Amino acid sequence: MKKTILIAGSGFAGFWAAIAAMRAVSLAGKADEISVIMVSPAPNVTIRPRLYEAVLENMAPDISAQLAVTGVQYVAGRVEGIDTDNKRVTARLNDGQEMALAYDRFVLAAGSYGAIPPVSGFAEHSFNVDTLEGAQCLETHLLDLKHKPHTAARNTVVVVGGGLTGLESATEMPQRLRAILGNEDVRVVIVDSAAEVGAGMGAEASAVIQQALQECGVEPRASVRVTAVDAGSVTLSDGEQIAADTVILAAGMRASPLTEQIPGERDNSGRVLGDAYLHAPAAPGVFVTGDTVKVPTDNAGNYNVMSCQHAMSLGRVAGYNAAAELTGLPLHPYSQPKYVTCLDLGTWGALFTEGWERKVLVTGAEGKKIKQEINTLWIYPPKADRDALFAIANPDFVIVP
Template sequence: MTNILILGAGYTGIAAAIRVATRTRRHGGKVTLVSAAPRFTERLRLHQTAAGERLDDHAIADIISGTGIDLVLGRVTALDPARHEVIVDGGRVIGYDKLIYALGTVTDLSTPGVAEHAYVYDDHDQAVRLAHRLGELDRGTVVVAGGGLTGVESATELAEAHPNLRVVLLSRGRPGSMMGDKARAYVDKAMARLGIQVRCGADVVKVLPDAVELSDGELVDSDATLWTAGTRGLPLAAEAGLTVDGQDRIVVDSALRSVSHPDVYAVGDAAAVRQPYGVMHGTCQGGIPTGLHAADALADGLLGRRVKALRFGYVHQPLSLGREDAVIQFTHPDDTPRRWYLTGRWAIAYKETVSSSPMPTYRLLKRGLVPVGLFRLTAGLK
């Protein structure tokens, strides 16, 4: 029997667990999934939760039922790759032969005051706490720090849901800077329509209880501050001696195996995956495909089959602009923008499709009906 351990029950970890269980259960594979929470969190929609929308609730035990996967609830506190052991809070030790590390990333808290005074999207409860805070405000200012896709989605969602509040988006560069000129101009118009005050070139150096401080000393008043300006991997991997990059992501080979500890696979945002155009950056597009690829690579290795290299290319940058608008920037495989983009109701439909609940996908995976080739087509794998 081969003990296969998956750490993390997000989009990527659950997909990897179901896939590897399906492929190895007839060949002696015993799969265990470790999750810090009993419920599944739709991280792609946390900005909707923060705006007060109630999303469907899914128990992880129900999602993996019928797969033979053992579920362990607990937060991973240590990893010992030399002993092939993981320690979960409470001191429980879980051994493994092969491990898939799918713990994702967390908010970079290096800026003073972020940990103490800002709301972040590291889990569902924190988004709910922000929703409760905004619900308490009759008027006031919400500051969103970070002009990436998450920051823009959050600012537009909150401005639409709380028209009584002043929303300020602080960004070092132009919000949506990775998009093409026309799509970016559309984003600008949408934020102006929603009354969002955009501050480009704003470098936040400190978060205070009722304001944020910029590098030039200016204080921007804030009744609630949402921090979306950067993530990094958990310190677990580096503390365990695995080779990591500057953002604490595990450096992997073409089969998504750790370059220093090949019995450990890393997937999703937790992995530094090099492709011909550079290292993949964390997006939803790469999550489930890398999880499925690692599961197949692990299974193929156990079954004595040839392990294939991962080849991944991006296809789009989907961006919601509240519930009533969206823009889709189509991209080259290296994520640079193409000429084509989509807006309005067609963009809304497109965004809802690609960001919809993964439950139908998991049900198909449990039945072995979704080949990896489908994800290679839809997520840009070539």
């Protein structure tokens, strides 16, 4: 009977895990003996890093052709149950039926979701740019603002969370609001509990971020938390109340709830602590990858962050290793010592940094060119050419040289 490598998720990690697994199976000449099956709600990679943008075009490219040309089978549904003792999962298919799937190797690549802090009103009154549906809902709301009476609340957006997603959303917003409302007085506020908005990027980058916020006309509110949100206002922990019809929540990500079904240790974000080969150490036959795993990236004490930069490499290594174990190929340890960030900062441009200390390398309009290249080329699935896909799916392939 054919053996099965089952992959949950078709994001950056799941896509590359599937192609890398199929590549290794083909390399070993075992395509007749091993199936690679991907389960996900839709055969798309959602380009989550771009969901803060105003124009939501081509944000979920179809990968059916890439899966077909490499021989990956696709099942439309969501994994609901993982039985690691008996090596089987249950999936809810898109037509509502339940399906049981046995596996020889399972790769969990179900990603992450935007966490909603336990603050009154967030769940009911905030928007997000975490999912395509969330971003579309925000866009519809923003377009509707022009039909509402001119008030301070209508013209104000509060972004909660000064991490990368919050900063990109906030700095994009003044021009986006003006494009919708005309040349009105628009107000964008970004709130963070750290001593300075953007402090998490380190002192050098943070100084650049302050300048960009100022030039974009975004008001930082540091050292405060949001204590309540309602349909027209946001209340801060220092007592300030900001009239705002639009609140965007970007307060951090949590790993897929499926991680709770994998035995073993997890970090504060719910990520499973993986070993160097991306095994879930306490669940034989299970690999964890992308935003569902925490693992060292180097020997200097650094760990992957929830990013597509890491997810693409983690996916390749997990998929390859799942196939290597079934085919007798040598296992490939995960290593990704190079780390860069490219932060879009609206009309000011973008900030490109290198290294974990985030050394500032490129800023402004030059940085924006790099960001556009990353956002329109680097992170998209390549076209459906088997050899080209297999070349990039090599776990030795370096994304950021």
